[in-house]
Structure formats: C-alpha cells, structure tokens
Amino acid sequence: MAEYDTISKHLIQTYPADFVRFTLGRADVEIRAILDPEIPRVETRLTDSLIRVWIDGEEVLVHTEFQTTDSRDTPMPIRMASYIIRLIEYYGLPVYSHVIYLRPDAGRRDEGLYLQKHPDYPVVVRYKVIRLNEIDGQDIVEGGHPGLLPFAPLMKRPAGMTSEEWLRQCIRRTDAVSLAQAEKANFLGGLAVLSGLAYDPNTITSIISQEGLMDAIMRESSFAQYLKELGVKQGIEQGIEQGIEQGIEQGIEQGIERGIQESIREALAVRFDAGVAGQFADRIAVIDDLQRLKQLLHAAVQVNNLAAFQRVLDAEA
Numbered sequence: 001m002a003e004y005d006t007i008s009k010h011l012i013q014t015y016p017a018d019f020v021r022f023t024l025g026r027a028d029v030e031i032r033a034i035l036d037p038e039i040p041r042v043e044t045r046l047t048d049s050l051i052r053v054w055i056d057g058e059e060v061l062v063h064t065e066f067q068t069t070d071s072r073d074t075p076m077p078i079r080m081a082s083y084i085i086r087l088i089e090y091y092g093l094p095v096y097s098h099v100i101y102l103r104p105d106a107g108r109r110d111e112g113l114y115l116q117k118h119p120d121y122p123v124v125v126r127y128k129v130i131r132l133n134e135i136d137g138q139d140i141v142e143g144g145h146p147g148l149l150p151f152a153p154l155m156k157r158p159a160g161m162t163s164e165e166w167l168r169q170c171i172r173r174t175d176a177v178s179l180a181q182a183e184k185a186n187f188l189g190g191l192a193v194l195s196g197l198a199y200d201p202n203t204i205t206s207i208i209s210q211e212g213l214m215d216a217i218m219r220e221s222s223f224a225q226y227l228k229e230l231g232v233k234q235g236i237e238q239g240i241e242q243g244i245e246q247g248i249e250q251g252i253e254q255g256i257e258r259g260i261q262e263s264i265r266e267a268l269a270v271r272f273d274a275g276v277a278g279q280f281a282d283r284i285a286v287i288d289d290l291q292r293l294k295q296l297l298h299a300a301v302q303v304n305n306l307a308a309f310q311r312v313l314d315a316e317a
Helices: 002-014 016-024 076-091 137-141 146-154 163-176 181-195 201-210 214-220 222-230 232-246 248-271 274-285 290-300 306-315
Strands: 030-034 049-055 058-067 095-101 113-116 123-126 128-131
Touching: 002 016, 002 049, 002 058, 002 146, 002 181, 016 030, 016 049, 016 058, 016 095, 016 146, 058 076, 076 095, 076 113, 076 123, 137 146, 137 163, 146 163, 146 181, 163 181, 163 201, 181 201, 181 214, 201 214, 248 274, 248 290, 274 306, 290 306
Parallel strands: 058 095, 095 128
Antiparallel strands: 030 049, 049 058, 113 123
16 A cells, blocks of 8 residues: 555654654654665565664664555564564664554554574564554644654544544644645645545545645645555556456456556656656566565655666566
8 A cells, every 4th residue: 555655654754753752652862864765685675664763872773664454475573573684684783673553453463573483493583563543642642743643543532532523633733733834735635645544535535624624735735646646546446447348356456557557657757857767667567466566666655766766676577
C-alpha cells in the first residue's frame, strides 16, 4: 500500500525527533542524521526509516518499519532480524529497531522477537512492536509533537467519545497547528489518507468538508496531488473492467500491474527529472511480476536519487 508508506516516510523524515522520542519513549535524544534507507550489500534492501541519533553517550541507529498489514511473504520476525543484522554489519552501531502497525487489526501476533530454538545454536533478535490502536491518542494530540498528529485517528480514542467525534477532534487539532498553509494542507491530506485505514472514506470526506478544509487539501496538499498522479486506483479500476471480458482474477492482476508500472514512472518523474526518469520506462513496462513491481514502487517513492533506483532495478534483472 504505497500511499500509506509514502505519507508515513515523509512525516518521519520531516519530523524525525518526534518519531524518535515517540518510539524510544524518551526526550533526551539528539538527531544526528537521516540516513539513506538503502542497505548496500549483495541483495539490495530498503528500510522504511533509518535515523542516526545520540543517546546515553553514544551514537545509535533508530530503525523503523511501517506496516499496514501483517507481513505475508516473509514473517515479520525474519524480516526484522535480517534488517537488524545487516544494519549492524554495515554501520557497526547499535540498532534500536521498531515496527509500527498502522491498521487496527495488524500485528496482533507479532511478539517483537525472532527466535531460533535449537538448543545448541540459539539465536535471539528482539525489536519493539508499536500498535497504534493501543496508543493513547489524547496524549499525542496534546503532546506537542506535530509530526505524529496525522496518525492520531488510528490511535485509541478517549473513553466515551465516538469514533466520528475523535476523528473530528484530530482534524481540528491538526488544523490548529501553526504551520505554513501548504504544509498544513500536507498534514491534513496525510491525515485524511491514513484515516482510511480505520474509517469509512465517506465519513472522512464529510467531516473534512464540514470543517471547511476540503478545498485547501485538494488544492495545496502534495499528498493529494501525488496520489492522483500515481494512478494505482485507476489501474485497479481498469483491471476490474478487463476482468469482465478476460476473467476477473487475470484482469484485475493485469490492471494492477499496469497501474503500478505507471505509478513508478510518475513517482520518478515527480521526484526527479522527468526526461532522465524516462530512461527506465521500457524496462519497467515489461515487468509482469507483481511483487517485483511493488518493490520498485517502494524504491521509487523512497530512494534519494535515480542512481539508487537503478541499483534496485538492476538487482534482480
């Protein structure tokens, strides 16, 4: 779900201190650098966020993965163990690793532990699991960490408050933050999209419209414009239409593939030079592996430059 990844990564890169203090549960940290999420080794891997911080008299890496659902292809403990070991190997620093589950029903079985139980060769790798629906949302709304506000609707609401009342309070609190108009529109646009993981879209748009904020979001939020340009939804709709004639499953899959291919091209064009990004168009167009396309879309919205994207594209060519 690229849109949720895109918004989450944008927010953590824009407000790294808010997220580091939230995940570590401490305020006495100093941000040193936001690092390239690519781990350069034999097989290219991309983390969601990697921040170098100073805490307790030493430099450490704060690693964060955002998950909308449970990890299906590779169990999350194995993924996290792989990330952690690679990061330790490459940077030679302690790693504080976290998974933030966005969707309310996600990550229930994740114990934050990879364990190899062989009695002679035990291996233990631990990481911290954060399920947003278990976090007290009122603390975040009142806590003075604006980077976390777009995630507040996914958190536990105050006792006695309905879900719609809570969403409205989150929207109003976000709108009250002192920010430039375009940045505030980004906040509200991000909140609107992330809220879709727990709320009916009609409820979200109705409340935003009632608060008089819809025009500003659609006019000025780069999230809204960016998601329009990605065209994943269009690809799915095309797939459904083709499914009527070609077989539903095949048509939907082909439509999704074309939508993601277009999303990759548009993401590269938006983030980098459109002419230079076009050099990858022919190679992307012939890829029909859905998981491979998802990996490339993940890279297109996250890497820092086209050279890094090409390394991901070449990795399994």
